[in-house]
């Protein structure tokens with residue numbers, strides 16, 4: 097069995113991944129690729145839906161998608177939960193400033209609820225365009241207010257909270273392992289927190305669990321609670337919802353590196369204090385940032401950020417070129433955005449599609465070389481596994497794909513292997529080679545033939561097939577539908 101190694105921010109080391117649900121005795125050789133009863137619990141912090149996701153956010157979701165696909169490729173079942181932050185994320189990291197949703201609502205002259213719905217939908221469309229597999233469970237903060245209140249009550253009963261004039265706060269000095277994820281001493285953490293000082297907080301690192309609606313103000317999103325009307329702090333939603341869907345102890349929790357020192361640190365403090373159990377999560381994985389030229393991070397608050405739509409789609413670039421670009425950089429290394437980089441990625445992706453398209457031809461011409469001994473294919477599969485299982489080394493995995501394509505394996509073997517690798521790469525290779533690069537006139541002929549077939553006009557359909565073939569394309573009707581490929 098191949099071992100999977102992942103870099104755990106908690107220990108700052110690459111560790112062998114051992115899922116909670118599978119004990120070694122469950123594993124028999126017959127199960128080597130389908131590890132029974134082993135749904136891995138995966139929680140990924142989702143978007144704050146007050147604006148479009150920018151390319152930086154999307155880089156994090158691509159990294160998490162690759163992680164999930166690698167787990168699936170290794171035979172694990174995965175239960176993936178992603179939240180949608182539609183309330184309570186304030187413009188200042190330290191519980192000061194405005195709620196981002198209410199700010200977005202004012203900016204656009206809509207209600208906070210409309211803003212949340214609109215951008216959540218836009219986000220789901222973006223991830224579809226990037227071929228990111230949807231989570232098994234989406235959960236919105238506003239649908240889980242009661243769970244958050246219950247969790248705060250538990251923390252209150254255990255003596256971890258105190259009230260100020262503007263909310264209920266978590267007393268970080270009561271949780272002895274507060275810095276275990278960040279690995280920073282408390283002094284340094286508190287230095288970092290010194291930007292906005294709330295004089296009523298006992299410690300600079302303390303954070304809001306519940307914020308009160310200020311007197312004389314009517315918020316669009318507010319709820320009753322044992323402490324008064326208001327809304328939950330940002331961090332509490334992830335603790336409450338992840339425990340609801342994945343239990344008090346689960347496998348993996350992810351986000352971008354910016355979440356390490358505050359958001360995830362606070363999530364751990366809340367959850368482990370409430371349950372009295374540790375660890376809550378076994379593996380913490382964090383993706384590095386996408387920067388704009390010059391090392392400046394891309395941030396939603398900058399307002400001039402790049403989206404999938406304005407940086408790629410509007411320019412006629414396939415959005416999957418961005419996924420390809422993201423795969424070319426290891427997820428723990430910063431990635432630099434430039435227009436040139438996107439164009440290069442587009443060329444790289446098109447090249448990969450073309451290489452694969454060529455392979456499909458002999459299969460259609462029936463010049464089948466036959467599948468050689470499995471051992472030869474296995475050699476490449478093992479190299480691929482070694483790359484992806486070495487802390488998701490996707491640049492290496494792409495190099496293995498190129499080695500495979502340039503090897504002396506038969507076209508049929510290469511074709512089968514590359515489609516197998518694409519389960520992890522997620523570049524939609526099979527469907528792309530069926531249609532994407534077809535000239536318009538061929539597309540029209542194909543469409544006309546499909547229509548003729550639907551009408552059972554076989555003579556016309558046959559005539560159109562010959563027309564397509566005379567223009568240098570092979571037509572194959574497969575179980576999955578029609579496949580058109582260029583014949584050299």
Ligand code: AMP
Pocket residue numbers: 141142143144145151152153154155156181350351352353354355383384385386387393394395396
């Ligand atoms: P947000 O919608 O701001 O809550 O962020 C959603 C995700 O994007 C989180 O996992 C962040 O850590 C991540 N993120 C934010 N900015 C960047 C960036 N420039 N590069 C990569 N990931 C980012």
Ligand code: ZN
Pocket residue numbers: 140141142334359
């Ligand atoms: Zn979170």
